[in-house]
Amino acid sequence: MKGSFEQRVAVVTGGSSGIGLEAVRLLLRNGARVALCGRDEARLARAVESLQGLGDESAVLAQPCDVLDKASVQAFAHAVEARFGRVDFLIANAGQGRVASLEETQDEDWVSETRLKLMGLLHPLKAFQPMLERSDCASVTCVNSLLSLQPEPHMIATSAARAALLNLTHSLAQELVRKRIRVNSILLGMVESGQWRRRFELRSDTQLDWTDWTARIAAQRGIPMGRMGRPEEAAQALLFLASPLASYTTGSCIDVSGGFSRQL
């Protein structure tokens, strides 16, 4: 994969934790220069610290940025242009899920969940598109969820918003093919990361450690592989779709759910 990323620049939104941070690590190991963002400055600083030894310090640009704030995303894009002068790969990863049933979901939650999923892609896309259009191997790769095809009642608003995002990425793939930008997604099941760590801290059964707790969830949900995915497993699929290795693939998805998908 190395040859696909050398001299290239990737932007990873939500690159300060979990899947995004693993994608940043893998990109750096493969010779890319990487710009990452997240809202929490301290978390971003810790992430950058953890990247030491993975290459030249000048290969990393980290900037606090909320993907829902258009001005902040534009400022991030200006900083990336000033530092690297180009962008080849946009990885739209920033976000989180909402665990709530129909009864627990307020009107404003439907709106904010849909806004996060759609604008969390559209703001970065608009800001970075001019640079992507100048690349000879441009791609946009979205982190989406299997919930987009297989909704769960305990995550009802997230499922609906994920379906909207999947629909949008298919339209974008059609639209942007004319500009030579590929658009693809990964569809996740359950992946060990910051979101699950936070839920673990709030668990009712405090006797269970992380391994037992995640294995129990995987068993309860009926994940055929019997475990949650690891962030690096999601990152590997992301990098494949982002890279020229997937040069004839657009409007497509890779399932990263340990066999949980019931779709043919």
Ligand code: NDP
């Ligand atoms: P983490 O919580 O570990 O990472 C989320 C990252 O996104 C953090 O860097 C966070 O930083 C950033 N982020 C969140 N909201 C924003 C925002 N508005 N603007 C900029 N950055 C933001 O979770 P995961 O690695 O699990 O999540 C990555 C993506 O994968 C998310 O979109 C999530 O919904 C999706 N996903 C994850 C699944 C899983 O099982 N882990 C399943 C299905 C989908 P900060 O909070 O500092 O902004």
